[in-house]
Amino acid sequence: MKNIISTLIQQELRRQQLELELIASENYVSLDVLNAYANVFTNKYSEGYPWKRYYWWQDWVDRMELLTQYRALAIFDLVDEYSSEKEERFVDSSFSIKELIDFVGQASPVWWVNVQPLSWSPANLAVYLWLLEPGDTILWMDLNAGGHLSHGFKLNASGIFYKAVFYWVNRQTHLIDREQVEQMALEHKPKIIVAWYSAYPRRLDWSRFAQIADKIKQKYWYKPYLMADIAHIAWLIAWGELDSPFPWFDIVTTTTHKTLRGPRGALIYFRRELEKDINRWVFPGIQWGPHEHIVLAKAVAFGEILKDNKVWWKKYVKQVLKNAQTLANTLIDRWWKIITNGTDNHLVLMDVAWSFPELGLDWKVAENTLEKIWISINKNSIPFDTNPPLRPSWIRLGSPALTTRWFASEEFMQIWDIIDTALKNYNNSKVLNDLKQQVLLLAQKFPLPYEFNK
Numbered sequence: 389m390k391n392i393i394s395t396l397i398q399q400e401l402r403r404q405q406l407e408l409e410l411i412a413s414e415n416y417v418s419l420d421v422l423n424a425y426a427n428v429f430t431n432k433y434s435e436g437y438p439w440k441r442y443y444w445w446q447d448w449v450d451r452m453e454l455l456t457q458y459r460a461l462a463i464f465d466l467v468d469e470y471s472s473e474k475e476e477r478f479v480d481s482s483f484s485i486k487e488l489i490d491f492v493g494q495a496s497p498v499w500w501v502n503v504q505p506l507s508w509s510p511a512n513l514a515v516y517l518w519l520l521e522p523g524d525t526i527l528w529m530d531l532n533a534g535g536h537l538s539h540g541f542k543l544n545a546s547g548i549f550y551k552a553v554f555y556w557v558n559r560q561t562h563l564i565d566r567e568q569v570e571q572m573a574l575e576h577k578p579k580i581i582v583a584w585y586s587a588y589p590r591r592l593d594w595s596r597f598a599q600i601a602d603k604i605k606q607k608y609w610y611k612p613y614l615m616a617d618i619a620h621i622a623w624l625i626a627w628g629e630l631d632s633p634f635p636w637f638d639i640v641t642t643t644t645h646k647t648l649r650g651p652r653g654a655l656i657y658f659r660r661e662l663e664k665d666i667n668r669w670v671f672p673g674i675q676w677g678p679h680e681h682i683v684l685a686k687a688v689a690f691g692e693i694l695k696d697n698k699v700w701w702k703k704y705v706k707q708v709l710k711n712a713q714t715l716a717n718t719l720i721d722r723w724w725k726i727i728t729n730g731t732d733n734h735l736v737l738m739d740v741a742w743s744f745p746e747l748g749l750d751w752k753v754a755e756n757t758l759e760k761i762w763i764s765i766n767k768n769s770i771p772f773d774t775n776p777p778l779r780p781s782w783i784r785l786g787s788p789a790l791t792t793r794w795f796a797s798e799e800f801m802q803i804w805d806i807i808d809t810a811l812k813n814y815n816n817s818k819v820l821n822d823l824k825q826q827v828l829l830l831a832q833k834f835p836l837p838y839e840f841n842k
């Protein structure tokens with residue numbers, strides 16, 4: 389009898405190996421990160437935090453979690469003089485847990501990080517439970533302008549328990565309308581303002597949000613908290629060449645599984661001066677026993693970013709950017725409409741409905757067509773779309789996953805050629821079949837780093 393579990397894994401692996409992944413929020417972990425998931429920390433209950441656990445025998449859990457925190461702070465350059473040699477002390481039993489806590493604290497005097505959240509959405513909730521009372525107001529970007537479903541949408545706890553108000557982008561430029569953010573903030577007096585999104589291809593001026601918070605303080609005598617959700621752009625900030633929210637914001641949250649190429653999970657960074665105690669709202673506020681085996685896999689992923697002074701990471705990030713820009717430029721050359729006419733990051737929003745109205749395309753036709761040729765993309769709501777939300781005009785494409793497979797600009801140009809031809813011939817099964825063969829050949833040329841039984 390076939391082993392059912394191994395069949396399931398092999399079939400999913402086969403799918404991942406053969407398709408071209410352009411969903412902007414997906415990526416592939418390295419073999420080291422993948423192997424790191426399977427470790428014996430999974431056997432241990434460790435409610436609490438280093439030196440403050442509910443059960444005994446936590447010495448190695450504490451050391452491991454502190455190492456993960458140290459690396460998590462280091463990837464965003466929040467520790468003074470990170471060096472991998474200094475990490476030796478986490479496995480040196482002549483250093484006590486208290487000494488290690490002090491060491492991380494001294495290395496990062498301004499910021500602290502909770503590495504336990506199982507995912508971003510619960511981490512998000514922990515922040516609100518920490519800082520707000522039910523019914524308090526939060527200011528987010530509207531879902532239809534590039535925000536995320538967990539940003540105050542009625543289906544999510546954030547929209548059920550808190551009053552959500554939204555800002556938009558400018559109708560002509562599709563860039564954040566700073567004046568409107570300020571106007572909304574002054575009108576609604578939010579306790580938290582959230583910046584960064586799921587579908588915004590341009591840079592953000594973080595300092596502008598700090599100015600808005602100051603204006604509220606002048607007018608109403610309180611300062612709203614500023615929270616950055618950098619789930620999509622954490623990789624660019626870790627690169628260190630794009631503006632960082634850390635100098636301006638109070639709380640920064642991110643997923644670990646998108647561009648950071650780690651295991652599924654999240655991080656909450658917060659200024660120590662705010663430490664009313666966010667930690668208490670992660671545990672016991674929203675979750676119980678931490679998944680310490682995943683915390684360890686986070687340390688492995690962060691170690692890959694920090695390796696050799698980020699040399700490898702910078703090479704990867706530069707290529708992600710180059711590939712996204714190649715995508716945007718090639719599509720523009722083929723007369724497709726691209727929101728904001730380009731991108732500063734890894735994602736490109738492409739108008740499939742109105743670039744060539746005579747084709748009768750929308751996201752559904754586009755998604756089905758690309759699925760037939762083994763290319764994976766996702767639909768996206770986008771500002772001022774005249775199509776209804778369930779049939780939006782746009783699709784979102786991203787370059788991180790294929791760049792992990794070391795597709796370079798040349799291959800990306802070929803992919804955009806394939807997409808262009810497929811969408812313009814979506815009724816022609818012969819053309820689609822030829823394109824599928826091209827896709828499969830490309831995918832096999834750049835295999836995933838996992839063991840694959842054909």
Ligand SMILES: Cc1ncc(COP(=O)(O)O)c(C=O)c1O
Nearest residue numbers: 413507508509536585586619643
């Ligand atoms: C900006 C942003 N925040 C949060 C999330 C949700 O993260 P998670 O799936 O870890 O809850 C996403 C995922 O799509 C996202 O794009």
